Structure formats: C-alpha cells, structure tokens
Amino acid sequence: MDITYDMLLGLVPPLADAPHWLLILIAAALTGVICFTFAGIGPIVYVYGERKIAGFMQDRLGPMRVGKWGLLQTIADAVKLMFKEAIFPKNVDRKLFLLAPFMVNIGAFLPFVVLPWGGRLQPADLNIGVFYIAAIASISTIGLIMAGWASNNKYALFGGMRAAAQIISYEIPALMLLLVPVMIVGSLSLQDIVTYQAGGLQNWLLFRYFPLMPIAFVAFFVAGLAECNRTPFDIPEAESELVAGFHTEYSGFFFAMFMMAEYTEMFVISAVSSVLFLGGYLAPHPALQTLGPVPLGWFWLIVKAWSLLFVMMWLRWTLPRLRVDQLMYVAWKVLVPIAFTLVIVVGGLILWPATANGFPWDRWVGWPLTLGVMSFLIMVMIRALRWNRQRAGELAA
Amino acid sequence: MDAKAIHDALVGRFGEKILSADLEAVSPFAVVATEAIVEVAEFCKSDSALAMDNLMCLSGVDYPKEEPPRMEVVYHLYSYTHHHTFALKVHLPRENPAVATVERLWGVANFHERECWDMFGIVFAGHSDMRRILLPDDWEGHPLRKDWEDPEYYNGMHVKPTEQMAERAMGGEAIGVGPFDFTPPNANVETE
Amino acid sequence: MSSTGFAPPPGDTWDYDALDTDEMILQMGPQHPATHGVLRVELRTDGEVVRAARPHIGYLHRCFEKHAENVDYPGVMPYADRMDYVASMGNTLGFALAVEKLAGIETSPYVNTIRVIVAELQRIASHCVAIGTYAMDIGAFTPFLHLLRDREKILDLFEWTCGARLLYNYNWVGGMSHDLPDGFARATRDLLREFDAVTYPELVDLIITNKIFIKRLADVGVCSTELAISYDLTGPNLRGSGLARDLRKDAPYCGYENYDFEIPVGDGRFGPLGSCLDRTWVRVVEMQESSKIIHQALNRLEKMEKTDVHETVPRRVKPPKGEVYCRSEAPRGQLGYYVVSDGGVNPYRVKVKSPCFTALSVFHHMAKGMMIADVVALIGSFDIVLGEIDR
Numbered sequence: 004m005d006i007t008y009d010m011l012l013g014l015v016p017p018l019a020d021a022p023h024w025l026l027i028l029i030a031a032a033l034t035g036v037i038c039f040t041f042a043g044i045g046p047i048v049y050v051y052g053e054r055k056i057a058g059f060m061q062d063r064l065g066p067m068r069v070g071k072w073g074l075l076q077t078i079a080d081a082v083k084l085m086f087k088e089a090i091f092p093k094n095v096d097r098k099l100f101l102l103a104p105f106m107v108n109i110g111a112f113l114p115f116v117v118l119p120w121g122g123r124l125q126p127a128d129l130n131i132g133v134f135y136i137a138a139i140a141s142i143s144t145i146g147l148i149m150a151g152w153a154s155n156n157k158y159a160l161f162g163g164m165r166a167a168a169q170i171i172s173y174e175i176p177a178l179m180l181l182l183v184p185v186m187i188v189g190s191l192s193l194q195d196i197v198t199y200q201a202g203g204l205q206n207w208l209l210f211r212y213f214p215l216m217p218i219a220f221v222a223f224f225v226a227g228l229a230e231c232n233r234t235p236f237d238i239p240e241a242e243s244e245l246v247a248g249f250h251t252e253y254s255g256f257f258f259a260m261f262m263m264a265e266y267t268e269m270f271v272i273s274a275v276s277s278v279l280f281l282g283g284y285l286a287p288h289p290a291l292q293t294l295g296p297v298p299l300g301w302f303w304l305i306v307k308a309w310s311l312l313f314v315m316m317w318l319r320w321t322l323p324r325l326r327v328d329q330l331m332y333v334a335w336k337v338l339v340p341i342a343f344t345l346v347i348v349v350g351g352l353i354l355w356p357a358t359a360n361g362f363p364w365d366r367w368v369g370w371p372l373t374l375g376v377m378s379f380l381i382m383v384m385i386r387a388l389r390w391n392r393q394r395a396g397e398l399a400a
Numbered sequence: 401m402d403a404k405a406i407h408d409a410l411v412g413r414f415g416e417k418i419l420s421a422d423l424e425a426v427s428p429f430a431v432v433a434t435e436a437i438v439e440v441a442e443f444c445k446s447d448s449a450l451a452m453d454n455l456m457c458l459s460g461v462d463y464p465k466e467e468p469p470r471m472e473v474v475y476h477l478y479s480y481t482h483h484h485t486f487a488l489k490v491h492l493p494r495e496n497p498a499v500a501t502v503e504r505l506w507g508v509a510n511f512h513e514r515e516c517w518d519m520f521g522i523v524f525a526g527h528s529d530m531r532r533i534l535l536p537d538d539w540e541g542h543p544l545r546k547d548w549e550d551p552e553y554y555n556g557m558h559v560k561p562t563e564q565m566a567e568r569a570m571g572g573e574a575i576g577v578g579p580f581d582f583t584p585p586n587a588n589v590e591t592e
Numbered sequence: 593m594s595s596t597g598f599a600p601p602p603g604d605t606w607d608y609d610a611l612d613t614d615e616m617i618l619q620m621g622p623q624h625p626a627t628h629g630v631l632r633v634e635l636r637t638d639g640e641v642v643r644a645a646r647p648h649i650g651y652l653h654r655c656f657e658k659h660a661e662n663v664d665y666p667g668v669m670p671y672a673d674r675m676d677y678v679a680s681m682g683n684t685l686g687f688a689l690a691v692e693k694l695a696g697i698e699t700s701p702y703v704n705t706i707r708v709i710v711a712e713l714q715r716i717a718s719h720c721v722a723i724g725t726y727a728m729d730i731g732a733f734t735p736f737l738h739l740l741r742d743r744e745k746i747l748d749l750f751e752w753t754c755g756a757r758l759l760y761n762y763n764w765v766g767g768m769s770h771d772l773p774d775g776f777a778r779a780t781r782d783l784l785r786e787f788d789a790v791t792y793p794e795l796v797d798l799i800i801t802n803k804i805f806i807k808r809l810a811d812v813g814v815c816s817t818e819l820a821i822s823y824d825l826t827g828p829n830l831r832g833s834g835l836a837r838d839l840r841k842d843a844p845y846c847g848y849e850n851y852d853f854e855i856p857v858g859d860g861r862f863g864p865l866g867s868c869l870d871r872t873w874v875r876v877v878e879m880q881e882s883s884k885i886i887h888q889a890l891n892r893l894e895k896m897e898k899t900d901v902h903e904t905v906p907r908r909v910k911p912p913k914g915e916v917y918c919r920s921e922a923p924r925g926q927l928g929y930y931v932v933s934d935g936g937v938n939p940y941r942v943k944v945k946s947p948c949f950t951a952l953s954v955f956h957h958m959a960k961g962m963m964i965a966d967v968v969a970l971i972g973s974f975d976i977v978l979g980e981i982d983r
Contacts, residue, residue, distance in 0.1 A: 061737035157618050161640075161964070235731065235804055238965075323804045324731030326965045327640060394789065426693055426916040453821050457917065457928050459943035474930065476917045480821060480835070483842060487917065508824035511953040519657070534650040534982055543658060 004126050007034045034126045042115045046266040047077045053266075053316050060320045081259060089255035092155060099153035103146045104253070104260035110143025111267040118274050119194050121284050121300035132193035133185055136275060137178045140230060143264065144170045147249055150261075154252040162248025165238045165327055169229055172331055173236075176338035177226035183219045183349050184208050184279040197283035207282040213369035214376070215349055220280045222341050224311070227272035229334070231265060233315055235322045236330055273311035274304065281307045401449065403428035406486045409450060413443055419491075429474070429487035437475075437490050438500045444477055444488070445505050452477035452486065455502070458512035460520040464494060464546045471497045471520060492522060501527040519544035614638055620967070622651050628725065628971065629978025631952075635959075635967065642967060645959035647952055652982040660942035665691055665765055665909035668939065673759040675944065676980035679718035681710050682922035683980075684763035687942075689845055690918035690929035691765045695911035700899040703767050704847040709780070709889045710750075710762065711846075712882040716787070717746040718923035719875045726872060726972040727799050730808055735799050742791045745783050752776070766905035771898075777890045784883050792880055800869075800876050809872065810863030813958055813970040817866070823954035826947050827925030828878060829974055832858035832871030839921040851888050853881045868973035875975070910937055924948055924975055946980040 008030040012019055051066070051074065058065025066073030091100065117132040119125040129135050144167055151163015185191055187208060188199045200207050209216055229236040238248075250261045277283060284300030286292045293299055325333065352364055401409075403423045407430055411418050417436040422429055432440050444452040456476040463470050475488040490499055501524040503509045513524040514533040521542035524530060532539065538555070541548065550559050561569075615638050622630040630651035636644040656675060660668045672687045673680040685707055692699065699707075724739035747757045754762045754770045762769050799805055815825065820833040830837060836857045840848040856877035858870025915932040925947025932941040951974040959967055 057733075061734050062741055063737065157616060161618075237731070320734050321798075322732060323727065323802065323808060325804060326808055326963065328963070329807055425914055429915075454824060456824065456919070456926070457930055457943065457945040459930050459941075461932055461941045461943075476928070476930065480837060485917075506824070507819070507822040507957070508950045508953050511949060532650075534653040536650065543655070548658075 004030055004034045006123055007037075038115050038126050039112055042112055042267060042270075043263070045270050046263045047081065049266040049270065049312060050077045050080070050262065052312070053319075056313065056316045057320050060317070084259040085256050087255035089257055090252075092252055094155045095252065096153040096155070099149045100252075101257075103150035103153060104257045104264070106146030106149060107143045107264040108146075108260055108267070110139055110141070110146060111264040111271060113139045113142075114271045114275065117193050118271075118304075119197055119278065119283055119300075120304055121298050124284075124298075124300065125194060128192060128194045130190070130192045133181055133191045133196075133279075136271075137174075137181060140177075141171075141174065143268065146264075150253070151249040154249070156252055159249050159251045162251070166232060166249055168327070169232070169236060169238060169330060169334075172334040173226045173229035173338070176334065176342040177223060177230060179339075179342035179346055180219050180223040180226065181279065182346055183216070186346070186350055186353060187211060193278055193283070197278060197285060200282040200285055201289075203289055204282075204287040207280065207285075209280045209282075210373060211369065212349060212352060212364050213373045215345060215352075216280065218341065219345050219349075220276065222338055222345075223280070224272075224276055224314075226334075226338055227276060228315060228318070229330070231268045231272055231315075233265075233269065233319055235318065235324045237319075237324055238327055238330060269312055269315055270308060273308040273315065276311055277304060277307035283307075401482060401484050403486060406450060406484065409447070410440065410443070414440055427476070427485070427487055429489050431489045431491060434490050434492060434499055437488065438502060438505075440488060441475065441477075441502045441505055444486070449482075451479045451481045453480055454478045455506035455508055455512075456485070458502075458509055458516065460516040460522055460544070462494070462520060462544065462546045469494050471522060473499055473516065473522060475502070496523070497521065498523040498525055500525050503527055518542070521545065615643060618964075628976050629981075631971070631976070631978055631981075633955075633959075633967065633971070635964065637964065640963045640965075642959050642962050642964065645956050645967065647955050649952065649978065649981050652978045654979075654983065656944065656983040657942055660939050662938060664937040665911075665939060668942065669764065670759070670761050672944075673761055674979065675946065675983050676922065676924065676927075676948075676977050677759060678721050678977050678979075679714050679923045680759050681714035681762060682718075682920065682924075682927060684761065685711055685846075686918065686920040686922065686927045686929050687931075688763040688765050689920055690916055690931045691909065691911060693918050694914060694916040694931055694933055695765075695906070695909065697766045697904055697906065699767060699904055701847060702893075702896055702899045703901055703904070705889050705893050705896065706768055706772055706901070707763060707846045708848065708851070709772075709886055709893070710753075712885045712889070713746050713749065713780070715882045715923045716879050717743045719879050720746075722875055722923075722975040723795070723799065723872060726975075727805070729968050729972045730805060732799065732802070732805070735795070738791070738794065742787060745786075749776070749779060749783065752779070764905055765909050767903065768901040771901045772893075777894060780886060780890060784886060788880075788883055792876075792883070795876060795879075800873060806862045806869060808965075809869035809969055809973070810867050812962065812966045813868040813973055814864045815866040815954065815958060819954065819957070820866070823957070824950040825925070825954060826950070827921065827923070828871050828874040829925060829947075829951050831856060831874045832973075833866035834858055834860070834870075839919055839926055843919070845920060850892070851885045853885050856881065868969050871973045871975075908937060910935065922947060924977065924980065925951065944983055946983065948974065948976040948978075949981045952976055952981060 008026065011026065011030050011033065054076065055065040055073070066076035069076045069079045091097070114136045116126045117129050117135055119128070147166040147170070148163050151159045151161075151166065154160070154163075184196055188196045190196065190199075196208075204210075209220055232238075250258060253261060282303075284304040286299065286303050291299065291303075407418070407421050407423055407428075410430060414432075414436065417433045417440065419431045419433055421431065444450050454477065456478045457474075458476075459474050461472045461474065463472065471492045471494055473490045473492065475490075476485065477488065478485045492499060497520070499522065501509065501513055503513065503524075503526070510527070510529065511533065513527055514529065514531060516522050517524065517527075517530055518532045518535055519542055531537070535543070541551070552559060615636055618635045618637055620631075620633040620635060622632045624631075632648040632651070634646045634648065635642050654674070656671050659671050663671070668687060669684055672683045675683050691697075720739040720743040724736035724743075727733075727735040750760060750762075751757050752773055753776065754760050756762075760769075815829070815833050817830075817833045817835050820830050820835065825833070826837075834857060836855045838855045839845075840853075841855060856874045858865060858867075858874050860866070860870060861873075862869055911931075911933040913933060913935040915930065917928060917930045919926045919928045921927075926945075927947060928945035930941070930943040930945070931939055934940040955970065955974070958970060962970065
C-alpha cells in the first residue's frame with residue numbers, strides 16, 4: 004500500500020495538503036480495488052483452466068467453441084449467470100440466504116490483503132500476516148452453514164453441516180502446520196518469511212530439515228484441499244449424493260458467487276503454500292528475479308501458485324471422494340498427529356543448543372536424504388517412460 | 401433329480417395335495433392345492449434331496465377361457481446344490497383370488513408377490529407389505545387381467561384419445577401430424 | 593375389495609408425524625444423479641445414519657407384459673430390447689431362446705457363435721457403463737469417460753452390424769436380423785487387442801486398486817451367500833458373495849460349453865466377503881473373461897461353415913400350446929422369460945424375471961445402519977437399470 008500512497012502523492016500533488024487520514028483512505032481504497040479486481044478475474048481463468056484440464060485428462064477437448072480454443076467460455080458463462088433468474092424458494096430465510104454467498108466470498112478474498120507479490124508489492128504488510136490468514140479463513144465456514152440452513156432443504160442442510168464439520172476439523176492441522184515455517188523464520192509476517200528464503204532454490208523452506216518440511220508441505224496442502232471442499236474432500240458439494248450440497252437452492256448469479264469463492268479460495272491456499280514453503284515471489288535462482296528493469300516477483304508467485312492449482316485440479320479428476328467419517332478420520336487421526344509431531348520435532352531441532360542456528364540437520368541429514376530421494380524419483384520416471392514406450396510399441400505391433 | 405423323481409417325492413409326501421402334474425412339458429410343473437402351497441414349498445426348500453433354495457420366478461397368469469376359469473400363480477424353483485428346476489402351480493378362482501405368502505421362505509417373494517397383486521389382484525395372505533409396486537399408488541384396477549379395459553381418465557388426464565379427436569381423425573383431419581401453426585395468439589393484436 | 597392397497601402395513605414407521613425428533617425422512621427422489629434411473633428411495637435417517645430405507649419403483653413402467661400379449665412373437669422383440677436398454681442384446685437373446693425352446697426350433701452353430709460374440713461384446717459394454725457410472729458416484733469422474741470411450745468402439749461395431757447403436761432388435765426368433773459384415777472379425781480383434789492391452793490394465797490400476805475406492809467400498813453392503821440366494825441375487829451380485837454360479841457353465845446355451853473361460857468370484861481380498869467391492873471386482877474380471885470368449889468365438893467363426901442367418905427363422909412364429917421358463921445370463925444376472933403360448937400368433941403371457949428387480953428386493957435389508965454415502969455405493973454396486981426393473 005505504500006506504493007499506492009507514493010503514486011497518489013506523485014500523481015495528485017495537491018493531495019499532500021489533505022488530512023493524513025484522507026490520503027490513507029484513498030490509498031487503501033485504490034489498493035483494494037486493484038487487488039480485488041485481480042483476485043476476482045482469477046476465477047475466470049481458473050474455471051477455464053479446470054475445464055480444459057479436465058477435458059484433456061478425460062480424453063476429450065473441453066470448451067472449444069466460444070472464442071479460439073474456448074478462451075471466452077467463462078466470460079460467456081459469467082454473463083449468462085448474471086442474466087439468469089435468481090430463483091428464491093418461498094420458505095427460505097431471506098436474510099441468511101442472501102448473506103451467505105457474501106460471507107463465503109469475504110473469507111476467500113480477504114487473505115489477498117497480505118499476499119506479497121514483490122518486495123514492496125503487498126497491499127498491507129501486517130506483522131501478524133499468518134495469524135490474519137488463519138483468522139479470516141474461518142469466516143467462510145459461517146457462510147456455508149448459513150447457506151445450508153437458510154435453503155430450507157434437507158439436502159442443503161446435509162451439505163452445510165458436512166461442510167462445517169469438515170472445515171473446522173481440517174483447520175486444526177492446517178493452522179498447526181502453518182506454525183512450522185513461522186517457527187523457523189521467527190516472524191508471522193509473510194514478507195519476512197519470503198525474505199528468509201532468499202538466495203535461490205536451496206534456501207526455500209521446502210528443503211529445510213528434509214524430510215520434515217516436505218511432509219509439512221504435503222500435509223498443509225491436503226488440509227488446504229479440505230478447506231476448499233475439493234475432491235477428495237468435496238463431501239459438502241458431493242454431486243452424486245446430495246445433488247449440489249449446500250448450494251442446491253442457489254441459481255443465477257448467487258451460484259456464480261459460490262463458484263467464485265471456491266476458486267478464489269483454491270488460489271489463496273496455493274498462494275499461501277507457495278509463500279510459506281516454496282519461496283513466494285522469489286525466483287529459483289537470484290539471476291532470474293528481474294528481467295532487465297522489470298521485477299519478476301509476481302511472475303514467480305503466479306507460476307508457483309498455478310502449479311499447485313494444477314495439482315489440485317489433477318487430484319480432483321483422478322481420485323474418488325472420501326466418505327464423511329473417513330474424512331474425519333484423516334483429519335483427526337492422521338493429520339493432527341502429524342502436525343503435532345512436526346511442530347514439536349521442528350521446534351526441538353531449532354532450539355537444539357549445538358550451534359547458533361540449531362541442530363545442523365541440513366548438512367548431515369537433510370541434503371543427503373534430498374539427493375537420495377531426487378535420484379530415486381528420477382529413476383522411477385525413467386523407468387516409467389521406458390515402460391510407456393514399450394507398451395506403445397506393443398500396441399503398434 | 402429329474403422332474404419325475406421330484407414329482408414322486410412330492411406325491412410321496414403330500415399325496416392328495418398334489419392335484420395334477422405335467423411332466424412332459426418343456427418346463428415340468430405340478431399343480432398343488434391352494435391351502436397346501438406353503439407346506440409344499442417349505443418341503444421343497446428344506447428337504448435335502450430337493451433343496452430348492454432359490455425361487456427363480458413367481459408369476460400370475462389369467463385363464464378366463466379355460467375350463468374352469470381360473471387364475472394361476474406359478475412358482476419356478478431351482479436348487480443351487482442339485483441343479484434341478486421344477487415349477488409349482490396354484491389354481492385360484494378369478495373372483496377374490498387369495499393364497500398364502502411364501503415370503504418367509506424366499507425373501508425375493510416379497511417383490512414378486514407385490515407385483516402379482518398389482519397386476520392381477522391376487523391377495524397374498526400374511527404378506528408384510530401388500531402394496532402396489534409398479535403402478536402408481538392410487539391406480540384402480542389390475543391391468544394384466546384379460547378383462548381389463550383402459551380407463552377414460554386418470555387424475556383428470558385423458559388416458560385414451562377422446563371421441564372428438566377420433567372423429568376428427570376419421571374425418572380426414574391430420575391429428576398430431578405437422579406442419580404445425582406456431583403463430584402466437586396475440587399476433588394479430590395491435591400494439592401501441 | 594380395495595384395489596389400491598395404499599395403506600402402509602401395521603408397525604411400519606413411515607408416518608411423517610410419528611418420527612422421533614432426531615430422525616428425518618429424506619427422499620432420494622426419482623431425479624437424482626446417482627440412482628441410475630428413476631428410482632425413488634425413501635430414507636429414514638438419524639443424521640447421516642440410515643435407520644430404514646424403502647425403494648419405490650414403477651416410474652419407468654411401460655407395460656411390456658401387456659404389450660407382449662397384443663403383438664406377435666417377432667413383434668415382442670423391439671419391446672424386449674427396451675427393457676434393459678444398456679445391455680439389450682441380452683434381452684432379445686433371452687426371449688429368442690425361450691420361444692425357440694417352446695417352438696422346438698434349433699439354430700445352427702453359426703448363428704449360435706454370432707450370438708455368443710454379440711452377447712459377450714454387449715457384456716463388456718454394459719460393464720463399462722456399470723463401472724464407469726459407479727466410479728462417478730463414488731466421486732472419480734474420469735474413469736467414466738475413459739470407459740465410455742471404449743464402449744463407443746463396441747457400439748460402432750454393433751452399428752456396423754445391424755444399424756443401431758443401442759436398441760438393436762438383432763436376435764430374432766430362430767436366427768438373427770443381419771449377418772456379420774465382412775471384416776467384422778478383424779475389427780473386433782483390433783478392439784480387443786486395445787482393450788486387453790490398455791483399457792483393462794488401466795481399469796485395474798486406476799479404479800479397482802485405488803486406495804480410496806477400496807476404503808469406500810470394502811466394508812459396505814456385505815451380503816452373505818444365504819441372503820443372496822434367498823433374495824435371488826444372480827450374476828455378478830451372487831458371484832461377489834462367493835458362490836461361483838454362472839448359467840453359462842451350469843446350464844449352457846448357444847454353445848457356451850465349447851468355450852474355455854473362468855468364473856470370477858469375489859474372494860473378500862480387501863474386506864469381508866460379499867461387499868460392494870467384491871461385486872465390482874467380479875464385474876471387472878468378467879470383462880477380461882468376455883474378451884477371452886470373444887477371441888475363441890472368432891476363431892471358431894472363421895473355421896465353421898457360414899449358414900444363412902434367416903434359415904431357421906419361421907415365416908410365422910406359432911409355438912404349440914404350452915409354457916416354458918428359460919433363463920440366460922445377462923450382464924446383470926439371470927434374465928428369465930416365462931412364456932405361455934395358446935397356439936396363436938400372439939403370446940398368451942410373457943413374464944420377465946429381471947435380475948435387477950430381485951437385486952433391489954434385498955436393498956431395504958442391507959441399507960439399515962449405513963450412511964447416506966454408502967447407500968449411493970450400495971445402489972451402484974447392484975448395477976440396476978430401472979428399465980429392466982419396471983419393464
């Protein structure tokens with residue numbers, strides 16, 4: 004936000020005489036508009052991406068007709084949904100029914116405020132950044148319950164209750180796992196976490212304390228998947244069981260708002276994971292950080308977040324969904340113990356009195372293990388490619 | 401066991417209650433007295449030589465023109481252990497046909513007997529859930545009887561084409577055939 | 593005598609006003625993505641746990657049995673197709689066999705071999721739909737499309753042979769409607785080569801041995817063998833409960849005794865015997881066995897002499913007075929036709945015992961105590977097609 008503040012003063016010099024609070028207000032409003040516009044355009048891209056990726060994975064093409072390669076499909080869908088009649092069943096609780104999509108969107112959009120896109124390119128560098136994200140993420144739960152209850156429909160109620168149970172259960176391991184990078188860095192501010200990982204690929208938090216941090220990353224990603232209600236955790240909107248779960252009764256633009264919230268939240272989880280574990284806006288090598296005078300921080304953050312988004316979509320179209328009690332089992336009996344153990348073990352390793360920086364895990368355990376796992380994975384990939392080629396040869400014969 | 405042996409076993413046990421049999425038919429059957437069907441079925445199921453543990457099909461048939469006019473319920477039985485099949489039949493009067501249920505012997509009889517009731521009106525005494533299964537719950541009549549006539553209306557809807565429609569069709573008008581006139585009713589109304 | 597029978601039986605707790613406060617009645621209504629057709633299931637649930645379930649059918653009742661009494665025997669064939677519209681070669685084969693048995697018509701080995709090939713191709717196609725839609729119900733959306741792509745290839749073969757993709761009217765009383773076209777054997781072999789090499793291994797890797805799939809299905813819907821026999825579960829449903837009974841081996845028709853194939857049986861490898869996973873597993877392995885049978889049948893076809901497929905089709909089908917109950921192994925189980933003839937050109941009575949009808953009769957027994965997600969899994973594991981249930 005200080006960038007917009009300076010920009011404002013530069014563009015409109017007379018404003019320097021205005022009262023300070025007015026300047027802050029205008030700067031904040033401007034920042035908010037820019038930030039949320041960008042955040043709102045995101046779902047258009049992600050919906051198109053999801054449909055194309057789903058199509059290619061299912062041996063078909065996806066949208067192809069609206070615009071070249073179907074690029075304008077989501078815009079057409081958004082326009083259509085805006086013009087559709089929003090049907091309100093007679094016995095719904097009107098206030099809650101109308102408020103629910105907004106609550107869910109608030110919970111999805113607000114974390115954008117603390118996402119760092121570059122050194123100073125961040126709407127607000129709160130010194131409690133991680134804590135803020137954790138707090139805001141719970142707001143969407145209320146929205147889901149409101150949607151389920153207000154719809155006056157048993158299916159929606161089922162979906163809403165399942166959503167509530169799922170999200171609050173998975174918040175616990177997610178937030179505990181958020182603590183692990185925070186402990187290593189020593190600060191809750193997202194900007195500090197990113198700058199701690201400066202210096203290239205090997206400094207990213209993903210590769211510290213190998214294999215503990217990758218486990219933390221995977222566990223956080225899984226918990227984040229559950230927070231977004233994505234398969235394999237999409238019980239609340241399980242299409243084949245509950246028709247559409249908590250958003251059964253929503254039509255027209257309100258349905259679009261739920262979709263927007265879901266895709267935005269997916270991006271938020273991906274972006275937060277990349278900031279915490281994958282180095283945020285830092286390039287894999289410091290030389291790639293700028294292209295001439297243009298800083299590429301935003302580009303690297305987008306690359307990382309979109310790769311994680313792709314993984315989310317990949318999982319959705321591959322895996323079946325877990326049943327409700329199995330989902331709870333995974334949350335409470337698998338992820339919570341992992342999170343607890345990681346917090347304690349990593350905390351212990353940090354405080355180890357051997358050296359100033361804690362136990363020299365990386366040199367003696369981390370890097371050897373990393374190199375071992377990498378070479379194993381490369382061998383597996385080579386073998387898989389060879390097997391693929393062999394089978395293609397068999398078919399052609 | 402072939403059909404003759406099964407028939408002999410049944411006659412040996414029940415004697416008079418096995419009224420007649422046709423063992424030369426493509427699917428051999430025996431006609432059982434109506435009040436004894438549950439005993440005979442139970443014997444077929446539990447006897448170790450017969451061991452008919454599977455009720456393949458239970459159907460109703462309506463014979464109004466036979467002598468005497470009757471309805472039949474046919475039980476096709478099969479044994480998974482001995483691999484033999486046999487059929488039992490029960491002859492019922494066409495007015496108020498009723499027979500005891502075999503639901504407690506073979507669970508599948510629940511659905512089959514409901515369908516028999518639905519289509520023929522045969523009441524199965526002792527059945528736990530004697531309701532219509534295929535037709536709507538408020539349907540009247542039993543369609544697979546040979547004396548069934550389609551009703552005129554069902555819940556206010558025409559079941560058959562009306563007489564007026566039939567007359568117009570006989571008069572040469574094409575009913576239900578295109579091209580259709582899609583002009584809206586207000587096409588000739590002046591708008592401001 | 594009341595002819596509606598609408599009153600619920602005594603002791604039944606489907607009375608909406610008599611519920612406990614923590615129970616509710618949920619309708620998985622006729623329009624539902626997961627009920628494989630227009631099936632309405634009424635569930636009395638306590639939260640997620642089902643206390644009682646009651647299926648309602650009849651939404652697709654098209655009066656097959658009444659129509660059959662008003663048209664002649666060849667005219668019943670198109671109606672028979674439309675009962676189980678997913679696997680319609682099996683329906684027409686069953687009716688043709690029943691009438692041929694009643695009328696004493698013998699078909700030539702050539703016709704029998706064609707019947708076997710077409711029936712087994714149909715079995716593969718039908719199981720593709722069954723497993724694909726089942727995976728979609730469980731949440732994995734992609735296998736549905738992959739399996740349907742492979743089913744399209746089989747439907748292309750059928751279209752080439754008889755002109756129709758879904759409802760063929762191909763098996764006639766006494767023969768077939770069209771002979772196999774030239775090149776059919778080669779095209780089928782190509783299809784099977786790809787099926788054996790790619791589709792089947794992918795199916796096993798992606799779906800059946802998928803950990804989440806196993807977790808969802810291995811403990812659900814366990815049906816013991818006695819229950820299965822009592823409720824007349826047949827086909828893959830019965831074989832999934834451990835009993836290796838297949839009409840193609842026990843009472844062979846159409847020359848099935850000449851082919852060498854195994855009967856897959858559920859063996860409870862991932863959970864208790866007779867679970868949903870066992871039934872699905874049986875279907876998957878059956879696809880492989882069908883492929884084997886088709887290979888053998890194609891080999892036999894090339895060696896035997898071709899006869900005219902209309903040779904033994906009578907000009908007018910008038911079986912003598914009598915009745916017959918004839919069963920065949922349709923993809924969903926044992927399909928039974930009880931045909932009564934009074935010597936005329938129209939059948940006197942045709943009663944169809946559809947395997948899905950009997951499979952659904954055990955549903956209320958097994959749905960007690962499950963969760964709603966498991967109810968969906970249970971319905972899908974029986975592989976029901978409402979067209980066949982309602983006729």
